[in-house]
Amino acid sequence: MADLLANPWLRGIASSVVIATGVLTIAAWAIWFERKFAARMQNRVGPNVVGPAGLLQPLADALKLLRKEVLVPRKADAVLFRLAPALALFLTIAVVAAIPWGKDIYVADLDIGLLWVLAMSGMMLFPLWLAGWSSNNKYALFGGMRAVAQGISYEIPLLLSAMVPVVLAGSFNLREIVEYQSVHGWFAIWPPGIGVLAFVIFFATSLAEANRIPFDIPEAESELIAGVSVEYSAMSYGLFPMVEYVHTWLSSAVASVLFLGGWSGPGSSIWIIGLAWMLLKTSILFAFIYAMRWTLVRFRADQLMHFCWKWLVPVTLGLVCLAAVWVNVTAGGR
Amino acid sequence: MTFSCLQPPPLPDPHIDLESYEAGADLMVLNLGPQHPSTHGVFRIKLVLDGEIIVKAVSYPGYLHRGVEKLFEKLTYAQVTPIVDKNDYLSPMINEQAINMVFEAGLGIEVPRRARWMRTIIAELQRIASHLVAIGTFVLDVGGAIGGGASMFMYTFRDRELILDIFEELTGCRFHYNTHQVGGQRHDVPVGWDAKILSAIATIEQSLDMYDTLTSKNNIFRDRSEGVGVLGRDLALQLGLNGPVGRASGVDLDLRRDAPYHLYDELDVHVPVLMEGDCLARFKLRALEVRESIRLIRILLEDVPEGPIAALKPSKGPTAVKIKDGQWYVGVESPRGELGHYLIASASANKGMSPYRLKIRPPSLHLVSLVPWLLPGNSLSDAIAILGSLDPVMGEVDR
Numbered sequence: 001m002a003d004l005l006a007n008p009w010l011r012g013i014a015s016s017v018v019i020a021t022g023v024l025t026i027a028a029w030a031i032w033f034e035r036k037f038a039a040r041m042q043n044r045v046g047p048n049v050v051g052p053a054g055l056l057q058p059l060a061d062a063l064k065l066l067r068k069e070v071l072v073p074r075k076a077d078a079v080l081f082r083l084a085p086a087l088a089l090f091l092t093i094a095v096v097a098a099i100p101w102g103k104d105i106y107v108a109d110l111d112i113g114l115l116w117v118l119a120m121s122g123m124m125l126f127p128l129w130l131a132g133w134s135s136n137n138k139y140a141l142f143g144g145m146r147a148v149a150q151g152i153s154y155e156i157p158l159l160l161s162a163m164v165p166v167v168l169a170g171s172f173n174l175r176e177i178v179e180y181q182s183v184h185g186w187f188a189i190w191p192p193g194i195g196v197l198a199f200v201i202f203f204a205t206s207l208a209e210a211n212r213i214p215f216d217i218p219e220a221e222s223e224l225i226a227g228v229s230v231e232y233s234a235m236s237y238g239l240f241p242m243v244e245y246v247h248t249w250l251s252s253a254v255a256s257v258l259f260l261g262g263w264s265g266p267g268s269s270i271w272i273i274g275l276a277w278m279l280l281k282t283s284i285l286f287a288f289i290y291a292m293r294w295t296l297v298r299f300r301a302d303q304l305m306h307f308c309w310k311w312l313v314p315v316t317l318g319l320v321c322l323a324a325v326w327v328n329v330t331a332g333g334r
Numbered sequence: 335m336t337f338s339c340l341q342p343p344p345l346p347d348p349h350i351d352l353e354s355y356e357a358g359a360d361l362m363v364l365n366l367g368p369q370h371p372s373t374h375g376v377f378r379i380k381l382v383l384d385g386e387i388i389v390k391a392v393s394y395p396g397y398l399h400r401g402v403e404k405l406f407e408k409l410t411y412a413q414v415t416p417i418v419d420k421n422d423y424l425s426p427m428i429n430e431q432a433i434n435m436v437f438e439a440g441l442g443i444e445v446p447r448r449a450r451w452m453r454t455i456i457a458e459l460q461r462i463a464s465h466l467v468a469i470g471t472f473v474l475d476v477g478g479a480i481g482g483g484a485s486m487f488m489y490t491f492r493d494r495e496l497i498l499d500i501f502e503e504l505t506g507c508r509f510h511y512n513t514h515q516v517g518g519q520r521h522d523v524p525v526g527w528d529a530k531i532l533s534a535i536a537t538i539e540q541s542l543d544m545y546d547t548l549t550s551k552n553n554i555f556r557d558r559s560e561g562v563g564v565l566g567r568d569l570a571l572q573l574g575l576n577g578p579v580g581r582a583s584g585v586d587l588d589l590r591r592d593a594p595y596h597l598y599d600e601l602d603v604h605v606p607v608l609m610e611g612d613c614l615a616r617f618k619l620r621a622l623e624v625r626e627s628i629r630l631i632r633i634l635l636e637d638v639p640e641g642p643i644a645a646l647k648p649s650k651g652p653t654a655v656k657i658k659d660g661q662w663y664v665g666v667e668s669p670r671g672e673l674g675h676y677l678i679a680s681a682s683a684n685k686g687m688s689p690y691r692l693k694i695r696p697p698s699l700h701l702v703s704l705v706p707w708l709l710p711g712n713s714l715s716d717a718i719a720i721l722g723s724l725d726p727v728m729g730e731v732d733r
Contacts, residue, residue, distance in 0.1 A: 043492055
């Protein structure tokens with residue numbers, strides 16, 4: 001067994017299967033968690049029929065969707081229409097590869113890990129646009145156009161705010177960023193002001209990347225009915241919300257790696273405690289996203305753009321400069 | 335009130351000629367509805383869009399037409415009440431009252447004081463229930479069915495539930511009550527009703543403060559609703575708008591104060607009026623009216639009049655009421671504006687047992703008539719917010 005895992009090919013395949021499955025499983029129960037959480041916020045009960053406390057509800061939903069027929073509208077571009085959800089799932093799972101879940105728990109220890117994560121989540125625009133365009137539906141087209149406009153705009157403050165930890169830690173490698181924080185303290189706390197602002201902006205813009213309220217204008221149910229996924233049915237529809245949950249979960253994971261010290265914490269030299277710290281931090285951010293989702297209303301498309309280009313971009317540019325100055329003043333460390 | 339005698343100047347046609355629109359513009363036609371989730375019923379608007387900006391909006395009501403006005407001519411006066419419940423399905427009690435009041439005017443009978451007292455309380459409770467739905471659905475339209483809007487919607491529906499419980503205790507029904515009859519009420523007040531009402535309105539008063547925190551103190555909500563869909567006072571007057579939408583635009587008219595019926599002449603109704611005329615003003619005004627209704631109910635519950643609840647004996651059959659020749663108009667203040675019924679009675683129509691003609695003036699139809707004026711120039715997102723802030727009920731528009 002041990003010499004089997006020494007083979008880099010087998011090790012890569014095994015680790016990616018285990019970690020991708022783990023993330024998808026967590027995302028499935030994140031749906032259950034959100035439904036329960038939202039129900040509690042709204043004085044409802046939430047899912048409680050399938051399994052104890054409704055815990056098997058995600059499985060039931062998936063089974064129901066799998067048994068249904070995938071309908072392709074007659075005038076839709078059938079190839080792109082079928083490709084879009086699959087591509088969305090592929091890109092989301094590709095993000096998982098570079099995220100370190102513990103000291104030695106990762107698929108690939110990339111030197112440009114952060115770039116890989118941001119590139120793959122940035123590519124999520126393609127499936128959304130493909131779905132919006134190939135559906136041959138005006139509401140879906142609106143959703144796709146809004147997704148592209150929003151994604152391109154919010155990419156910039158997202159990248160710039162992610163540059164702050166990179167500048168401070170001096171590395172694109174997510175594992176090294178975490179190790180730097182485990183020695184010097186979380187970037188969300190230190191350096192004062194710069195770190196916490198970068199954290200808030202990164203978190204907010206990653207919400208926009210994952211199309212969560214208040215930035216969920218691409219799907220905007222009350223205006224666009226379901227946005228890009230309006231023509232989809234069965235599991236090809238089911239992949240869109242699923243991808244959204246995975247994406248939100250991964251955004252929380254990346255935010256906790258970049259700013260909250262990832263797996264570091266008391267006792268994190270034992271791998272399972274490190275993993276627990278990572279999952280705990282990610283879960284808290286994730287729960288916060290849903291508390292916000294069920295409280296706020298959404299922006300209008302033009303207000304969203306104003307907010308991005310007039311506030312977020314200048315502020316994040318300033319933050320990167322300040323972080324560079326900080327690193328020079330403190331001579332790379334403290 | 336002087337404007338009733340003014341002849342309004344002719345309105346300009348809101349439907350612009352697309353040929354005269356900017357040459358080379360890439361316009362798109364989008365059908366909003368009839369099955370769109372945010373049109374509050376089956377309502378279709380044909381939108382001509384330039385990008386996301388609406389250039390022209392043409393409304394097509396009529397998908398919920400049931401022909402009730404024709405049906406009235408076949409039914410007897412006693413049979414009409416359960417039908418009108420379905421017109422404005424968010425305030426069925428006020429529909430019942432309005433139609434029975436016009437029959438009472440035709441018969442020339444006086445409704446006993448206790449029945450009028452009951453009707454006043456019921457009308458105010460129904461106004462609260464209807465406004466709670468309007469508040470909830472507006473936030474739902476702004477905030478999304480899967481998001482903050484849905485939470486607010488759930489909260490307002492939870493509070494509306496208290497009022498439905500009160501009505502259920504009174505009538506046995508939750509929605510289509512049929513508790514008003516010509517000359518009075520069908521069901522007398524149950525024991526302990528007033529205590530239940532007082533606790534319900536206390537709860538609602540508390541929740542109103544929470545709604546305020548969630549909405550008008552929330553920056554995103556303000557950005558979405560402030561200055562959006564501004565309705566001027568002149569246009570409101572020309573289109574015959576009153577009710578909350580008119581009052582949010584400065585039309586200071588409320589039939590409860592200006593043409594009192596029930597027990598409103600004994601009450602000092604404070605009518606809130608705002609001048610802004612935007613979505614936020616309409617939203618705020620409904621919350622103010624809920625507070626005013628709560629105040630009125632508290633005053634009414636202090637003094638319970640004794641006596642009969644109906645002027646006529648309970649009708650044994652559907653033919654008990656007969657109205658002779660004549661014409662009557664009665665308007666009441668429904669949660670959407672003036673709900674008027676115009677009755678032409680004739681002894682020849684079904685031997686005087688059915689109306690010769692009964693015309694409804696639904697306030698929602700006038701709200702929907704705003705669509706071609708208010709929507710152009712706004713984005714698609716704002717169009718949904720504006721429709722939500724008008725709060726039309728399609729059952730009443732199409733009848």
